[in-house]
Amino acid sequence: xxxxxxxxxxxxxxxxxxxxxxxxxxxxxxxxxxxxxxxxxxxxxxxxxxxxxxxxxxxxxxxxxxxxxxxxxxxxxxxxxxxxxxxxxxxxxxxxxxxxxxxxxxxxxxxxxxxxxxxxxxxxxxxxxxxxxxxxxxxxxxxxxxxxxxxxxxxxxxxxxxxxxxxxxxxxxxxxxxxxxxxxxxxxxxxxxxxxxxxxxxxxxxxxxxxxxxxxxxxxxxxxxxxxxxxxxxxxxxxxxxxxxxxxxxxxxxxxxxxxxxxxxxxxxxxxxxxxxxxxxxxxxxxxxxxxxxxxxxxxxxxxxxxxxxxxxxxxxxxxxxxxxxxxxxxxxxxxxxxxxxxxxxxxxxxxxxxxxxxxxxxxxxxxxxxxxxxxxxxxxxxxxxxxxxxxxxxxxxxxxxxxxxxxxxxxxxxxxxx
Ligand code: HAM
Numbered sequence: 001x002x003x004x005x006x007x008x009x010x011x012x013x014x015x016x017x018x019x020x021x022x023x024x025x026x027x028x029x030x031x032x033x034x035x036x037x038x039x040x041x042x043x044x045x046x047x048x049x050x051x052x053x054x055x056x057x058x059x060x061x062x063x064x065x066x067x068x069x070x071x072x073x074x075x076x077x078x079x080x081x082x083x084x085x086x087x088x089x090x091x092x093x094x095x096x097x098x099x100x101x102x103x104x105x106x107x108x109x110x111x112x113x114x115x116x117x118x119x120x121x122x123x124x125x126x127x128x129x130x131x132x133x134x135x136x137x138x139x140x141x142x143x144x145x146x147x148x149x150x151x152x153x154x155x156x157x158x159x160x161x162x163x164x165x166x167x168x169x170x171x172x173x174x175x176x177x178x179x180x181x182x183x184x185x186x187x188x189x190x191x192x193x194x195x196x197x198x199x200x201x202x203x204x205x206x207x208x209x210x211x212x213x214x215x216x217x218x219x220x221x222x223x224x225x226x227x228x229x230x231x232x233x234x235x236x237x238x239x240x241x242x243x244x245x246x247x248x249x250x251x252x253x254x255x256x257x258x259x260x261x262x263x264x265x266x267x268x269x270x271x272x273x274x275x276x277x278x279x280x281x282x283x284x285x286x287x288x289x290x291x292x293x294x295x296x297x298x299x300x301x302x303x304x305x306x307x308x309x310x311x312x313x314x315x316x317x318x319x320x321x322x323x324x325x326x327x328x329x330x331x332x333x334x335x336x337x338x339x340x341x342x343x344x345x346x347x348x349x350x351x352x353x354x355x356x357x358x359x360x361x362x363x364x365x366x367x368x369x370x371x372x373x374x375x376x377x378x379x380x381x382x383x384x385x386x387x388x389x390x391x392x393x394x395x396x397x398x399x400x401x402x403x404x405x406x407x408x409x410x411x412x413x414x415x416x417x418x419x
Contacts, residue, residue, distance in 0.1 A: 005121065005122075006115055006121065007113070007115035007119075007120045007121025007122065008120065008121060008122045009120065009122070009305075015308070017318050017319075017320050018307075018308045018311055018312075018318055019304070019308070021153070021311075021318045021319065022126075022153060022304055022307050022308070022311075023106065025149065025152045025153045026104070026106055026126045026149070028152060029145065029148055029149045029152050030104045030128070033102070033141075033145050033148075034102065035102045035103060035104040035128055035145075036101075036102065036103055036104070037103070037104055037105065038085060038088060038103045038104070038105050039105065039107070040078075040081070040084035040085065040087075040088050040105065041078075041084070042077060042078055042107065042108060042110075043075050043076060043077050043078065044075070044076060044078055044083070044084055044087065045073065045074065045075065045076075046064070046066050046074040046075060046076040047074070048076075048083050048084070048087055048290060049064060049076055049078070049079060049080075049083055051289055051290055052082070052083035052086065052256075052257075052258050052286055052289060052290055053079065053080065053083060053256045053257060053258065054200075054256065054257025054258065056196070056199035056200045056257065057200070057255060057256055057257055058192075058255060059079050059080070059111060059255065059256065062112065063079060063111040063112045063113055064076050064077070064079055064110075064111070064112065065077040065079075065110045065112060077110035078109055078110065079109055079110060079111045080109055080125070080256070080301065081105050081107070081109065081125055081127045081301060082127065082129060082256075082258070082283065082286070082299055082301070083258075083286070083290070085103055085105065085127075085129050085131075085299075086129075086131070086283075086286050086287050086290060086292070086297070087290060089101065089103075089131050089287065089292070089295075090287060090290065090291060090292035094131070095131075095132065095293070095295065099131075099132030099133065100130045100131060100132035100133040100138065101130070101131045101132055102128070102129075102130050103128065103129050103131070104126070104127065104128040104129075105125075105126070105127050105128075106124065106125070106126045106127075106304070107124060107125070108122050108123070108124050109122070109123055109124065109125050110122055111123070116273075116274070117272055117274065117309070118271055118272065118273075118274030118303070118305060118306050118309055119274050120305060123303060123304070123305050124303070124304040124305060125301040125302060125303060125304060126149070126301070126302045126304055127299060127300060127301035127302070128142060128145055128146075128299055128300060129297060129298070129299030130142060130297060130298050130299065131287070131295055131296075131297040132295055132296070132297070133296060133297075133298070134284065134296035136231050136232075136234035136235040136238065136262075137238065138296075138298050139231075139235045139261075139262045139282060139298050140235055140238035140239060140242070142280060142298050142299055142300055143160065143162075143235075143239065143244065143264060143280075143300075144242060144244065145300075146266060146278045146280065146300045146302060147160065147244055147266070149302065150266070150277070150278075153307060153311065153316070154311075154314075154316045155268070155277075155307065155310050155311065155314060155316070156314070157268060157269060157270055157314065158266050158267065158268050158277065159245075159247060159266065159267055159268075159269070160239075160244065160245065160246045160247070160264065160265075160266050161246065161247050161248070161249040161252050161264060161265050161266075161267065162235070162236075162239075162246050162247075162248060162249070162252070162262065162263070162264045163220065163221075163248060163249050163250055163251075163252040163253070163262075163263045163264070164220065164221060164224055164228055164229075164231070164232040164261050164262055164263070165202070165220060165253055165254070165259055165260065165261065165263050165281075166220060166223060166224045166225070166228045166260070166261060167225070167227075167228055167260050167261060167284070168260065168285070169225065170220075170223050170224050170225050170228050171202075171220075171223075171260075173223050174202075174218070174220050174223040175201050175202065177218045177223065178201045178202065178204070178205075178217060178218060179197070179201055181216075181217050181218055182197060182201065182204055182213070182214075182217070185213050186204075188213075189204070189207070189209075189210045189213055190207060190209045190210055192207065192209075193207050193209075193210055193213075200257075202253040203253060203255070204217075205217060205250075205251040205253050206251055206252070206253055206255075214251065217251075219250045220250055220253075221248070221250055228261055231261055231262070232261070232262070235262060246264075249265075252264070252265060254279065254281055258283040258285065258286040258289070259281045259282065259283055260281075260282055260283060260284045260285055261281070261282040261284065262281050262282040262298065263280075263281035263282075264278075264279075264280055264281055264300070265278060265279050265280075266278035268306075268310055270310055270313040270314055271306060271309060271310065271313070274306065276303075276306075277302060277303060277306045277307065277310065278300050278301070278302045278303075279300065279301060280298070280299055280300025280301065281298065281299075281300075282296070282297070282298040283297050283298070283299070284296040284297065324352045324353060324354035324372060324373070324374050325351050325352045325353070325374070325375050325376065325416055326346055326351055326352070326353045326354070326374060326375070326376045326377070326378060326412060327353075327354045327355075327356065327365075327368075327369035327372065327374035327376075327377045327378070328340075328342060328343050328346075328353060328354065328355045328356065328377075328378050328380070329356055329362060329365040329366060329369060329377050329378065329379050329380070330356070330379070330380040330381075331361065331362055331365075331380075331381055331382075332381075332382065332385075334385055335380045335381060335382065335384070335385050336380075338380050338385055338405075339355060339378075339380050340355060342378060342380070342390065342405070342408060343355050345408070345409050346378075346408075346409060346412065349409050349413060351409075351412065351413070351416070354369070354372060354374060356368060356369070362379070362381070366393075369395065370395060374395055375394075375395055375396070375416065375419050376392060376393065376394060376395060376412060376415060376416065376419075377392075377393040377395060378390050378391070378392055378393075378408065378412075379391040379392075379393060384402075388404065388405045388406075389402050389403065389404060389405060390402070390403055390405055390408050391403075392408070392411065392412065392415065394415065394419070396419060
């Protein structure tokens with residue numbers, strides 16, 4: 001027996017309904033917000049993620065699926081979507097389409113993390129990005145889009161956290177202040193914190209282990225220059241006017257290096273330790289870092305597995321159309337041939353039709369039709385074949401009707417309407 005790889009999932013039957021529901025919501029919301037879909041490769045040159053996500057981040061240091069292909073190139077399965085979108089933006093000169101460019105994507109991402117509830121090695125994100133706008137209006141729209149998406153899938157109990165991590169020059173001053181603050185504490189802190197003290201001191205703020213050590217740390221918002229401060233104030237103004245509740249979390253610094261100014265997360269109290277559903281922010285430096293002309297941008301990504309968990313936890317009703325509407329049951333070769341013909345007619349009328357292809361007796365075919373949840377069975381035995389009839393059985397109450405083969409489709413459409 002060969003099993004699936006740790007941290008991956010097979011998604012089928014009841015579960016797939018959640019995914020189809022979420023994907024449909026993504027399509028609805030992105031259509032209404034006029035975003036264009038982009039599909040990038042699931043693997044990229046390793047260098048892309050090193051440069052964008054950042055050499056000192058956990059993602060690059062510990063979590064990437066990296067291998068050499070047969071041509072000796074270093075390839076990485078994408079751990080996130082933003083770097084690929086920025087690369088595609090540069091490579092395809094999307095800038096020529098006029099600014100801003102509003103894109104969305106859905107698909108699998110790969111991170112070698114310790115699997116647990118809500119944390120997988122292959123997981124899926126729905127993400128959206130606006131490239132080309134430096135305005136806080138773009139930050140607002142991105143947050144609003146994530147917020148409206150959650151409403152669309154009927155997830156309500158969420159909290160939005162925002163922060164500003166300033167531009168590189170505000171951050172340089174803030175880093176100094178943080179190092180000063182942590183200098184005599186760091187020796188007693190966890191291994192990750194000790195390592196990050198030199199390479200990425202901001203991350204000490206969101207350490208889950210040594211939380212109390214950063215309680216009195218200097219607040220980044222006090223280190224913002226005039227422009228960064230104004231940007232943050234404007235974003236808050238738009239959020240307030242749109243009545244989108246938020247909390248400021250000065251410890252929210254995000255785990256990827258490309259962010260500047262706005263950083264935000266949406267978390268849910270219904271999830272356990274992996275409570276972050278949405279992560280995003282502004283990344284004004286990223287396009288330039290990977291070789292394009294400087295271009296401001298902002299975006300978010302939502303973890304789709306976490307949405308599934310929330311839908312289940314909050315008992316949201318998912319519409320189900322997995323069950324076939326009609327099952328065709330026939331015994332014998334000629335009867336089965338007729339069955340296929342009737343199935344074609346029903347399908348042409350848009351009715352989901354299941355044909356039993358097991359060559360078993362009628363009793364067992366009927367049992368199976370009930371098991372798959374068929375609403376109606378169409379029975380074709382020798383009598384029906386001879387007289388060009390079908391027997392229509394309404395599975396809910398067991399009632400049966402003989403119907404002329406030529407009227408079968410109309411008859412079934414009528415019956416389905418009543419069921
Ligand atoms: P991120 O915060 O690393 O941001 O991931 C976004 C979301 O993906 C998380 O909030 C979480 O729901 C989900 N996620 C991350 N890792 C896992 C995992 N191992 N298993 C299950 N779900 C996971 C980004 O990826 C950025 N690219 C977001 C962004 C877009 N920023 C700007 N534009």
